[in-house]
Amino acid sequence: MTDQPPQIAFDNSYARDLEGFYVPWSGAAVPAPTVLRLNGELADELGIDADALSGPGGAALLTGATLPEGAASIALAYAGHQFGGFSPQLGDGRALLVGEVIDRSGRRRDIHLKGSGRTPFSRGGDGKAVLGPVLREYLIGEAMHALAIPTTRALAVSLTGEEVLRNGPEKGAVLARVAASHLRVGTFQFFAARRETEKVRQLADYAIARHYPDIADRNDRYLEFFRRVRDAQAALVARWVLVGFVHGVMNTDNMTISGETIDYGPCAFIDSYDPKAVFSSIDRFGRYAYGNQPTIAQWNLTRFAETLIELVNADDAEDAIRQLTNEMSAFPFHYQQEWLRGMRAKLGLVNERPADLDLVNELHAAMDGDNVDFTKLFRSLAQAVRGDAAPARALFNEPAKAFDGWLVRYLRRCGEEDIDNQARAAAMDLVNPLYIPRNHKVEEALIAAGEGDMTAFDRLLAILSHPFEAQEGAESYAEPAPRSFGHYTTYCGT
Numbered sequence: 001m002t003d004q005p006p007q008i009a010f011d012n013s014y015a016r017d018l019e020g021f022y023v024p025w026s027g028a029a030v031p032a033p034t035v036l037r038l039n040g041e042l043a044d045e046l047g048i049d050a051d052a053l054s055g056p057g058g059a060a061l062l063t064g065a066t067l068p069e070g071a072a073s074i075a076l077a078y079a080g081h082q083f084g085g086f087s088p089q090l091g092d093g094r095a096l097l098v099g100e101v102i103d104r105s106g107r108r109r110d111i112h113l114k115g116s117g118r119t120p121f122s123r124g125g126d127g128k129a130v131l132g133p134v135l136r137e138y139l140i141g142e143a144m145h146a147l148a149i150p151t152t153r154a155l156a157v158s159l160t161g162e163e164v165l166r167n168g169p170e171k172g173a174v175l176a177r178v179a180a181s182h183l184r185v186g187t188f189q190f191f192a193a194r195r196e197t198e199k200v201r202q203l204a205d206y207a208i209a210r211h212y213p214d215i216a217d218r219n220d221r222y223l224e225f226f227r228r229v230r231d232a233q234a235a236l237v238a239r240w241v242l243v244g245f246v247h248g249v250m251n252t253d254n255m256t257i258s259g260e261t262i263d264y265g266p267c268a269f270i271d272s273y274d275p276k277a278v279f280s281s282i283d284r285f286g287r288y289a290y291g292n293q294p295t296i297a298q299w300n301l302t303r304f305a306e307t308l309i310e311l312v313n314a315d316d317a318e319d320a321i322r323q324l325t326n327e328m329s330a331f332p333f334h335y336q337q338e339w340l341r342g343m344r345a346k347l348g349l350v351n352e353r354p355a356d357l358d359l360v361n362e363l364h365a366a367m368d369g370d371n372v373d374f375t376k377l378f379r380s381l382a383q384a385v386r387g388d389a390a391p392a393r394a395l396f397n398e399p400a401k402a403f404d405g406w407l408v409r410y411l412r413r414c415g416e417e418d419i420d421n422q423a424r425a426a427a428m429d430l431v432n433p434l435y436i437p438r439n440h441k442v443e444e445a446l447i448a449a450g451e452g453d454m455t456a457f458d459r460l461l462a463i464l465s466h467p468f469e470a471q472e473g474a475e476s477y478a479e480p481a482p483r484s485f486g487h488y489t490t491y492c493g494t
Contacts, residue, residue: 184255
């Protein structure tokens with residue numbers, strides 16, 4: 001650990017190429033910045049000295065209190081539909097893009113601070129964040145990464161040494177987040193709503209160069225750009241649904257152009273299978289329920305398509321709308337293909353068969369309303385393939401006729417493939433997690449951390465970093481919440 005700030009080779013293309021798309025800004029001074037948890041693996045991936053980041057100089061950087069050499073600290077402008085209502089100006093109200101780095105694999109990645117103080121986009125907020133929600137984002141982001149789901153990741157959680165008023169006084173904290181970029185559907189909406197077509201074009205060209213450079217010279221690049229974002233989001237949301245993840249706040253400003261999961265505020269994982277599952281305190285009508293996520297993704301992408309109309313065909317809006325509508329109409333097909341591909345893997349099915357969709361849907365119908373633990377069921381199906389169906393069957397209420405009938409059809413379907421069942425079961429264990437961020441375990445860890453004890457947090461993080469491997473002494477982490485835990489409610493905190 002060193003007092004000197006780390007040397008970071010920033011290359012600030014957003015600040016350099018998109019003037020007028022942000023406000024230059026600096027983080028607020030904080031009384032006593034300290035790094036609480038540092039993601040050493042990610043720091044190494046970025047080519048940053050973890051020891052330097054952990055020290056006082058690193059803490060000042062990671063809270064936004066000092067601007068490192070070479071950085072270009074900016075608050076990003078964007079708009080967004082929030083729960084269906086359009087806000088023409090949102091922006092980074094308590095966050096800053098410090099700069100970009102090229103990681104060891106040659107990928108450009110943002111370093112972004114959340115909770116670093118007020119900006120011109122704060123709309124009356126205090127610009128601060130508190131420890132619990134910041135740790136949640138660290139924990140869930142790393143869990144998603146371990147589950148091979150595209151996601152932003154936390155580089156560090158730092159304490160500011162001050163108290164912030166939320167539910168009473170709470171510890172102030174800042175999250176340092178790493179992302180492929182912070183370009184959102186809402187970024188395009190900000191300029192499209194102002195009819196600044198050339199800025200939308202400039203933004204699209206920048207996004208294409210950064211995320212989809214192979215299409216930069218195509219005559220139809222803006223239509224293809226839409227296709228790429230559509231397909232990235234179809235794949236992403238399918239992966240959410242396959243592991244039982246509920247984002248909770250799928251506003252257009254929380255949908256990235258890169259296809260990464262962003263903003264882990266009121267998010268959670270389902271225990272029992274329930275398409276209507278909602279965990280957000282503000283989602284009173286279930287707009288962003290577990291089963292609604294594909295539909296909302298398509299709705300959000302439709303808003304994105306609206307921003308590209310003049311780029312697709314500046315001379316004929318009707319033609320542009322027709323082309324974009326055709327591409328948008330293909331979203332359900334692309335989503336279903338991604339979801340069904342994932343479901344085949346979860347069921348250990350190697351070959352595609354026309355009846356597979358019906359087989360998968362029948363399993364979900366058997367689960368629906370029977371309080372079946374989603375994660376445990378898919379994990380236990382590997383045991384059924386090995387010859388022991390009792391653990392899977394025990395998850396259903398008696399009589400489990402629907403599941404029994406389904407199991408016969410499923411095992412018959414497995415028998416149609418020339419693959420050893422032990423190999424099939426082993427492959428299933430590689431895609432069906434044993435451990436997910438169980439809500440009661442997350443809450444237990446966050447409450448203890450707020451009281452100064454990081455033991456439960458560190459233990460949970462370590463287990464979730466290896467979600468497919470059975471770990472000694474971790475049996476309780478694979479179990480759903482006890483009945484006494486009640487319904488879980490999460491809040492917008494970061």
